[in-house]
Amino acid sequence: MHRGPSGVYLTTTTLGESVRAFVPNALPPEPPLDMNPARQRLLERAWLACGRLDAITALLPDPDLFLYAYVRREAVLSSQIEGTQSSLSDLLLFELDTAPGVPFDDVREVSNYVAALEHGLARLREGFPLCNRLLREIHATLLHSGRGAEKQPGEFRRSQNWIGGTRPGNAQYVPPPPDRVEPCMAALERFLHAPDAPGALVKAALAHVQFETIHPFLDGNGRVGRLLIALILHHDGVLRQPLLYLSLYFKQHRAEYYRLLDTVRHTGDWEAWLDFFLEGVAQTASGAVETAHRLLALFQADAARIQPLGRSAANVLRVFDALRHRPVANIDTLAAHTGLSFPTVARAIDALQRLAIVREITGKRRDRVFVYTAYLDLLNEPAQP
Numbered sequence: 515m516h517r518g519p520s521g522v523y524l525t526t527t528t529l530g531e532s533v534r535a536f537v538p539n540a541l542p543p544e545p546p547l548d549m550n551p552a553r554q555r556l557l558e559r560a561w562l563a564c565g566r567l568d569a570i571t572a573l574l575p576d577p578d579l580f581l582y583a584y585v586r587r588e589a590v591l592s593s594q595i596e597g598t599q600s601s602l603s604d605l606l607l608f609e610l611d612t613a614p615g616v617p618f619d620d621v622r623e624v625s626n627y628v629a630a631l632e633h634g635l636a637r638l639r640e641g642f643p644l645c646n647r648l649l650r651e652i653h654a655t656l657l658h659s660g661r662g663a664e665k666q667p668g669e670f671r672r673s674q675n676w677i678g679g680t681r682p683g684n685a686q687y688v689p690p691p692p693d694r695v696e697p698c699m700a701a702l703e704r705f706l707h708a709p710d711a712p713g714a715l716v717k718a719a720l721a722h723v724q725f726e727t728i729h730p731f732l733d734g735n736g737r738v739g740r741l742l743i744a745l746i747l748h749h750d751g752v753l754r755q756p757l758l759y760l761s762l763y764f765k766q767h768r769a770e771y772y773r774l775l776d777t778v779r780h781t782g783d784w785e786a787w788l789d790f791f792l793e794g795v796a797q798t799a800s801g802a803v804e805t806a807h808r809l810l811a812l813f814q815a816d817a818a819r820i821q822p823l824g825r826s827a828a829n830v831l832r833v834f835d836a837l838r839h840r841p842v843a844n845i846d847t848l849a850a851h852t853g854l855s856f857p858t859v860a861r862a863i864d865a866l867q868r869l870a871i872v873r874e875i876t877g878k879r880r881d882r883v884f885v886y887t888a889y890l891d892l893l894n895e896p897a898q899p
């Protein structure tokens with residue numbers, strides 16, 4: 515539905531030139547969203563897919579296993595949108611204290627993303643509200659080190675920013691002037707908690723655009739805006755575990771994604787954005803369910819190959835179980851995780867290598883690192899459309 519611009523333009527002077535900065539109207543859209551039957555069906559499809567994903571976590575013997583892997587995959591994908599070059603195995607190596615062959619800042623950024631997400635979830639679990647203070651804390655964690663450290667971590671911006679272009683005058687988009695950031699964010703916060711706010715999926719869709727339009731931080735707005743979606747879905751009880759991340763979908767459809775952000779601003783067509791978003795939720799949630807099933811099938815098949823090893827099978831299975839939790843590991847971490855001695859773990863690893871379940875990746879005789887290859891391949895797979 516075309517409503518006209520979803521806000522007003524204010525003329526402001528920045529870097530010596532006069533520009534038109536956009537200040538969005540508070541949510542929800544007026545007139546209300548047109549939930550025609552086709553859109554309603556899409557919404558139902560998205561809810562259903564989320565329900566299936568949520569059910570998976572309730573049924574799994576060990577939901578943390580998936581959470582660990584999905585959170586890290588999301589961190590890699592979301593940071594790749596930002597332009598870092600790290601892969602999932604770089605991150606897992608970094609977490610193992612082994613220097614990967616990628617720029618240190620890149621992998622630290624990904625690692626900060628994991629920390630930011632975990633911080634947000636921990637705060638929500640302890641009963642802290644989903645509020646602007648939490649978003650600032652998440653931002654502080656995300657940018658506390660690496661390239662973002664000079665970009666006012668944890669603070670809303672105090673200067674004018676712009677998107678696209680080399681200066682505000684030729685920018686694709688100029689967000690609200692700095693003195694409007696606080697009131698716009700306060701309105702967004704009120705919307706998140708309004709008694710008559712829409713259901714969680716629609717709310718997350720609207721809030722994400724509004725957040726990107728306000729662009730409250732000097733850097734990291736894309737990443738915090740994507741985290742906001744995951745946090746809303748978790749906070750509103752759609753998913754007990756935060757397993758739904760749209761970074762891959764946004765990355766695969768980046769041009770369309772950016773175009774729709776502009777469209778909402780120019781024409782007030784929130785419905786076009788909502789359709790795109792809900793389609794992404796449905797696809798992503800179904801994909802996550804499928805990945806979970808495939809991981810389970812992989813674990814079962816590999817465990818079945820270990821069983822016939824006879825007397826040593828019990829210890830090999832323990833090491834295998836540790837690798838399911840941490841698919842990149844060394845003998846020390848595996849020994850700590852399993853409680854087995856170093857030589858016992860080394861023997862189990864030999865057996866897993868002979869079965870081609872595990873691969874050594876350093877080529878060295880000391881400080882060897884082992885990877886549960888098929889597991890990592892499966893997680894990496896959807897990242898390469």
Ligand SMILES: Nc1ncnc2c1ncn2[C@@H]1O[C@H](COP(=O)(O)OP(=O)(O)OP(=O)(O)O)[C@@H](O)[C@H]1O
Nearest residue numbers: 595596677687726727733734735736737772775776
């Ligand atoms: N034309 C636009 N209008 C509004 N928002 C936009 C537009 N183009 C991009 N954006 C948003 O701005 C984000 C980028 O902002 P910023 O560089 O502060 O975030 P980031 O986390 O560092 O980067 P990225 O999102 O690329 O990972 C994009 O992810 C998108 O959500």
